[in-house]
Amino acid sequence: MGIELRHLRCFLAIAEEGNLTRAAVRLHLTQPAVSRTLAALERHLGARLVDRTTHRFALTPEGRAFHDRAAAAVAAFDAAADPELLRRRPLRLGHAWSAFGPYTTPLLRRWQQAHPDTPLELLRIDDRTAGLTRGEVDAALLRGPVDAAGLATVELVAEPRVAALPADSPLAARASLTLADLAPETAILNPVSGTTTLGLWPPDSRPTATLTVANTDDWLTAIAAGRGIGVSAASTAEMHPHPGVVYRPLTDAPPVPVLLAWRDAAPHPAIPALEELARTIAHEHGAGGSGS
Known part of the structure; x- marks a missing residue:
């Protein structure tokens, strides 16, 4: 059996609802159909994704690891199949807090002037990678070290x-x-x-x-x-x-690096322009960083 999009959507619904019955309602399926789809996915992967007993329903460690990959795959498919995005694909920029700090407004204004056909959407997502590993955004402004696999990063500034x-x-x-x-x-x-x-x-x-x-x-x-x-x-x-x-x-605490991050695989085509503009703005204000 090969994995189809319906298997991923079913697993994500189960993970987000935390209950097979609610997932079935959300997907307009019967509960036995949802159970069979999950079981088929687990057989294909050779791993148990959900710990489901009478008193417990939670993702296993393998399920948590697979969740991010499944979410990114579904998000990528939905974006590719959206005719509106095909005509005018925005650049979704995530952050968990503080965005680009004092450079946020200059970044948004100058991007709009230089790239009017590619809207820059700033999205706050409370997640270590601001939704990047889950496919919710195309790039993210992150603080501190980032060890998620499959991401490219460049340091823009270092904040005290x-x-x-x-x-x-x-x-x-x-x-x-x-x-x-x-x-x-x-x-x-x-x-x-x-x-x-x-x-x-x-x-x-x-x-x-x-x-x-x-x-x-x-x-x-x-x-x-x-x-x-x-x-x-x-x-x-x-x-x-x-x-x-x-x-x-704080006079004796090390600074916090502010990073621009994006997925290595199939990045948004406007990422190089975003990196260049962010570096330019930081340099103009006397800040700077290094790539990694």
Whole structure:
């Protein structure tokens, strides 16, 4: 048996709905038909994709790995078969937070002037690769190291790090801070799309308490509520101001690289022009990076 598009769509519906019955309703199929399609796909791949028992329904490690590939394949097919996109294919640029920082507006404006026939769509997606590995975007502005397979990256700028503090914190009265100043506080971390981990601190002076959140909005809310402190790139202060949060420079933290990333296989034809414009804007503002 060969894999067909219907097998991929069925698997994605199951993964997203978390239930065979709901997936069947979404696909306008019977539940036995969905079960047979999933079983056929698993036989072809030689791996169990979904752990389904009376009390549990979740993707297996193999299922999670296959999910991104299946989503990218379906997205690529849908884009190729869309007649509107064929006539006027946009360039979808993902980001998880802060986009291109202070260079975001110049990038969008100058792209529109130089490439009016290729709309540049900026999409915020709370994911480590901002939807790139899932095929939801054509390129992405990412921060920190990226180890996903099949991606090409180029460093555009390096941003200094800042501490994000509750506005009424005693630390907010200081002009700048060090990592040691933050160690006694609860560290609020975003493992979904953030760049800060406890590894940022030396092993002998790390925060002993942490709180995890799923996105930048929840991160800001938790800090403003006085539940802890955060560390981020400097552009966060400009792109995400909050009345309950104060940002202060961190003098001893390494900078955060801002990367332009895209898939190696069949990239959007406008990627070279986007890279050139992003580099030009960064250079004009006294910043720069290197390819990788």
